[in-house]
Amino acid sequence: MNNEVVSSLGDKAYTQPAATAAVRARVSRPVLEIDNLSVQFVTSHGTVRAVEGLSYSVYPGEMVAIVGESGSGKSVSALAVMRLLPPGTARIQGSVRFDGRELLNLDEEEMRKIRGRDVAMIFQEPMTSLNPVLKIGLQITEPLTIHLDMDEKAARARAVELLTLVGVTDPETRLDQYPHQLSGGMRQRVMIAIGLACNPKLLIADEPTTALDVTIQAQILELMKDLSRRLGVAVVIITHNLGIVARYADRVNVMYAARLVESGTAEKVFGHAFHPYARGLLSAVPRLDRGRSAKLATIEGAPPNLLAPPSGCRFRPRCRFAIDRCQEVPPLEPAEPEHLAACFRKHEMEMLDVAGQDAETAVKVGANGGAAPILDIKGVSKFFPVRGGMFSKTRHVRAVNDVTLDVKRGETLGLVGESGCGKSTLGRLVLRLDDPTAGEIRFEGIDIAHLKRGEMVAVRKKMQVIFQDPYSSLNPRMTVGQIIAEPMRVHDILPKPQIAGRVAELLQLVGLYPYMALRYPHELSGGQRQRVGIARALSVNPRVIICDEAVSALDVSIQGQVINLLEDLQHKLGLTYLFIAHDLAVVRHISTKVAVMYLGRIVEYAPSDELFANPKHPYTKALLAAAPIPDPVIERTRPRTIIKGELPSPLNPPSGCVFHPRCPLATEDCKKAVPPLRELGPGHPVACIHA
Amino acid sequence: MLWYLIRRLFLVIPTLIGVAIAVFFLIRVMPGDVVVVKLRADGADVSEEMIQAERKRLGLDKPLYMQFTDYMVGLAHLDLGKSLWTGDSVNKEIAIRIPVSLQIAVMASIIAVLISIPLGTISALYRDTWIDHSVRVLAVSGLAVPSFWLGMLIILALLALFNWLPKIGYVPLWEDPIANLSVTIWPAISVGYRYAAVATRMMRSALLEVMREDYIRTARAKGVWTRLIMRRHALRNALLPVVTVIGLEFAFLIGGLVVTEQVFNINGVGKLFVDATTRGDFNLIQGLVLFIATMFIFVNLIVDLLYAWLDPRIRLS
């Protein structure tokens, strides 16, 4: 819908060093000073200490990031600043000073006057954060009429101005549209426009891009950074994405289990973190700029339950370097100028952790190059019919369009692309959860695309799947043991008496304990559930496992654990993976070969290292450019080509090369014919006439 | 929107035809003979021969398929046939009874809407206070009290307090509004209570749900004052499910009327239906059932359209 929209920043690279911003910030008074803030929720199960002793400041024009895994209290702290937490259940203590005024003492009416005028907030889900039954115009002008007493005409004019500012084309028309008529990216731009309406001094963005695709994420973040600098608005950005922090934040606050564990400038925190959690986090995240050389370092275990957190340092149970003293709460103290950490052993860390960095190298098993492909996909398409009106023709969503791929035994094929590109559908076709419209899918030489239901059973024992959402991929009414045993029972893999033993074995294999067989899924954490999903897949001794966004929903530290597990299993059991993901870094880390999909088609296909080192297709390049790397030093020197526009509707794909409307290299020829895959290197086909 | 309307209208047709067919065959397997009831009503000694003659006169001796064809042909002309009891056309029989039933139904709906929206809103706003609790108790009771019993209690109360009983017989509103309302208001309250209760509950829970929505948080973050949040942001969204419930509950309203018209001696569609069933007047029953079902289908159609109109996500797609 919005292909024509061009990012307001175009191809501008980031040139101003972050340090200057920080220095400039020092000279003025902080916009926001948070001191010893704590938030508690009283629930029927007990008191949840969601935020404890949080202190930080934000200076004008500065972008401060708050990083942490889910449940670490980062969003709650932001809502507490805005006093938007439900009044009955939340207990807020400490001090929040905005422009010198103590916000926590204000009465509701005074606070209301500050909200939206001096402090604005942007939320994660642009889909649900806009009122579906009100026009965009009204939603933008609302703060203007409320806080600035503008009349309707003036407010409308300002709204047009704001929409132009955030890069929404045709703003006049947009004002009379409803949120559902806009794309996700557009909605988030509208949210930003609402936030900026009254020229606030502080903008709090709570995971503003988590729900968006990587290319759109880059557009939105660039916009925010640019606006922050141009308008001098201080920005607090809450995120779990370390790459974003590295690329955009001036200063970083790392939260763990309701407390701040490390705080400092981006360079210093990313350069040499002091707190073992921060260090672990940084090494646990797969990096786009590193190949599949090393196993990911992981933080074992899971974050504590905030109903009954461990005493002392909250990280103690997971910390390799914990000492007796850690039973006291470590204060957040400067470890060096502008760099604070809450760890008693912060100064020894540099020394201690080196030993830990003994990541095994060369885990790589090269694909046995000559072997015949175990999975051979030829010209597969899947069109979903969409019923139009009563009198209009049935149209088709071309979810997968003429895809050809092959996977060799023991290999991992990574399949990347943005949401809606058809990668999951392709996975479902391979599993025969959907029937392909055309083409053939050969598994061990048999075309399974046309097998009957009964004949598929034999294949199904050899091909299994792991899904993204660890919450809904396990039947909530069955115990873990039943879930894992079920395929074995049904397919008579093992004699009945041996099944229980095998379940215990499998649980251990995936890093769980046999006693967990009696638990129900909801009694496990997300990471544990994903392990159960893996155990279930392994129960039939499969050859191939389709991993459909298998780690996307997990927190960074857990994600690292699961990725390592998958790699281990591959070595042990000689598994072949089809790894579907949108996170380029994860794909790079785990895959031997990578295929990039766009709008139902493969646009580029190459061995992993080759693809990331030498991307040919402009879309691949754009994807890589848009994905931030969790290293501010690298980020600040990386040229950033932000791809414009958004993904077109697969109902009505562009003619010729489907990427041409967004492509910087596009010419008239691109609109004419679908570009064929051309071999531009050994095993490196690309579908672009300009590459 | 226009397309939506047309499409919805077209979808109604097969349902109506299905209803018509189902009604016909359902009724034909109904035991009992209208002729016997009619001729032996007061116990007269009626010979079998006489009964057969009457059956023939009413066309009940025709084979089923012929009766069915006549019925469907009639329907195509919007003709529901003739009452086997009175010999008058079913259309006419129904038309006579519509005004009073319709008026009561409309009044009950108005009562429901007028009560439920403010009450549900207040209840949600003052959640978990005594106001909320009393509204909820009132609402849950509304679901529990049988409308006919409520009607009897109203009569008892009127008799005890004012020594006055509602009159019988319907005077059109425009002829004598006071006489009209003194007849219709009581059954309207009897059946409207449940209606109001259901809508109040829906209003309350919808509003509470809406208040948890992200866009309400957005509005608060914008600094919109609470009353404006309620009016502009919450109410319109919360009304959507309430509108649906009002449509669905219309069926209950009709059901309530069937029983309550007995209590208040209202010469309405409900009473006609009960009479027709007791008499076994096939044509009238099938005509009435078809009529009521059609009404219900159309009320829901209107509600759907209203919903679509209120919700831009449907209106503009």
Place this chain on the structure above:
Amino acid sequence: MLRTVLRTVIASTAALLVGAGIAGAQTPKKGGTLNFGVVAEPPNYDCHGSTTFALVHPIAPHYSLLVKFDGKEYPKVIPDLAESWTVSPDRMTYTFKIRTGVKFHDGSPLTSEDIKATYDRIINPPQGVVSIRKAYYADLVVEAPDPTTVVFKLKNPMAGVLEALASPFNCVYSAAKLKENPRYPETQIMGSGPFAFVQHVKGSTWEGKRFDGYFRKGQPYLDGYKIFFVKSGGVVPGILGGQFDAEFRGRNPSEKAQLLEKMKDKLTVHEGTWVNNLMLVFNTTRKPFDDVKVRQALSMAIDRWGGSDALSKISILKFVGGVMRPGYSMSLPEAELVKLPGYSKNINKSREEAKKILEQAGLKDLKFKLLNRNIPEPYTPAGVYSIDQWRRIGVTVEHEQLETKLYQERVAKGDFDVAVEFQADFMDDPTAQFSKFLTKKLSPSGYSGHTDTKIDEMYTKQRQTMDVAERTKIVREMERYALTQAYNVPILWWQRIIMYNKKIKGWYMTPSHYLWQDLSTVWLDQ
């Protein structure tokens, strides 16, 4: 030979006036509209094809009859269109002198032709016309030798001819109009009665206005009447609310109590017997009801005298009687009645005996189903009461209350154990009252299915016996026999309670709710 021109106004013989004082010989006042309720609505307007009071109450004022029952001196038959009549000595020819100058509502004169056409329509209905009582008149041949004379000739001897001709359903129609359309009475009203038709709002009201050309000079007194069709429960509110002032079918004692409480001094109340009863029909084709002993035992279990006291307070069931209405000249006197099984005043003895009989028959734990209509008054109390009575002798009875149409079907098919039937007609004549006691061969409503032709023989005999004393003897013998055989046994006879606003005068209560409803003598004292 009977010849009656009785016109004195005296207190109703059958009516007991409560709280109303004695209706003195006041001079009727003219004017006003009589508003009254009717608890059912006629399906169509044809008297000949109907059996219901729902037709009589709205329609009787529109039509004249040949002769009619006297409201004040029931069961005396008095002239209506007939001025006088003679009966031949062999009682096989009845000659009626018709009034002159009688006009239909459309102004056309009424002659003997119209009466002949009417009775021809009743006796030999043309195609498409329903005449329910045609069998009753099958022995009659009608002639109209001149415009003022109608002659009925009997093919066989028949008792009670005059009473039969006084049927309120024998509305006299216009011969000319019948010729045009023999079915006109179904949808149109065109008679010669005291009131002309105004309108019928379905489910709601019926209106008539005075017919100035009515043949009785000075009558009717009313300007018109308006009927409100209400459910039974709507009568009391209707009268209390002042919407209408009377209901002429009959109310139950609790309604009487309610109305008396609220409008004591403004109410006239009549109470008396009613030519209606509820009876138990035993299905003699089923065991054990084929056994006369069992039937008697079941009848004996029912305390009629005690039930009369109690049920009369809550329902319209009241009088203990046999096949004939208690108090009617041909009925069995009480002294004889109490000797019959089930009528003993010593209920305990009676029950003991019943128990013994059942025990002897090996039916100690007898279980059966009682089929009944689901009409609250008086069927439900009758059912509930009977079941309770049977329980006292250890018999378990399940109550099957069905909608009338389903009930009718089951009874007609003979698919029941015991059923609660009712007997109702506009007169006490045994020929009408015994129809349900006969074999199926003779009567379609001989539901008990017995094949005892002795009753049939006695029935035919009494019908043909024209001497009243002789006939009474046969009838009493027949009643004794029928009650002893107990194919059908009456439970209780009904009480008729009529209440209306005191301002209504000139209405007399007969034991039948079908009679004296032409409203020609009714006036309003206001």
Place this chain on the structure above:
Amino acid sequence: MATVATTPSADALPKRANPLWQFIKVQPLGVFGLLIILLYVVCALGAKWIAPYDPEAIDFAAMLAKPGEEHLFGTDQYGRDVFSRIVYGARTALAVGILSSMFGCTLGALLGAASGYFGGRIDNAIQRVVDIMLSFPIIVLAMVVVAVLGKRAALGIDWNLIAAIALPIIPKMARVARSSTLSIVAMPFIDAARAAGFSHKRIILRHILPNIVAPYLIMVTAFMAQAILLEASLSFLGLGVTEPTPAWGLMLSGTSADFYQTAPWMILFPGAAITLAVFAFNLFGDSLRDWLDPKLKS
């Protein structure tokens, strides 16, 4: 790697609490409803011992007695004890309410689950039938069914009445079950089951049905309330239970209607009994929904 120590957190998870205790703690109103229901159940089962009089015994000496020591809730026109009739009436109400609701919901759930799981033509056909059935207001459908089927009593229960009350429930439950099934079919664990090559039967029985138990239970309780109300309405119209069987709706109908203006206790108490029963089922149903519906949980 395989020996990773993962699970200090597993033990930190809240212990599996006793669900009944949980319910009592979180849903006091629901417990209140449940207690009332239990009270009725006790009445129904122990009617013999609780009721001071035989509910069908006529005693004209005590006709229309006012509530008092002798007769707690007074007597009706036959002198029958109203309190005893209400106690026994719980049998009818609960039997009809529970049985019809269970039959209706079970049939509806099966239809809905089949409709949602198989989709396509089967779904279309079932949906059309459901649409048609839903076009009749409940009482109208029930009345026609009662009229069509007549009465068929066995074990002291009129099964045709139960069928008549159950029938209108079927399409409503089918709708709910279908949408629940659709949302469950969309869940990855169903895909996992299909990918594992399980049969339709196994998927429906093991994976879908157990997961629509919650909406099923919620609907069963909700419809029990409706069924009791519907039975009362039908009995009131003279189409349900017959005299002298004690049933609440019946106690308000027929000849009782002639007496209630002078003997109001005859209708006050049975009506209150209906109201309280429906109230209790609604209260319990609401709480059950709040408790079982994960959407509203947080």
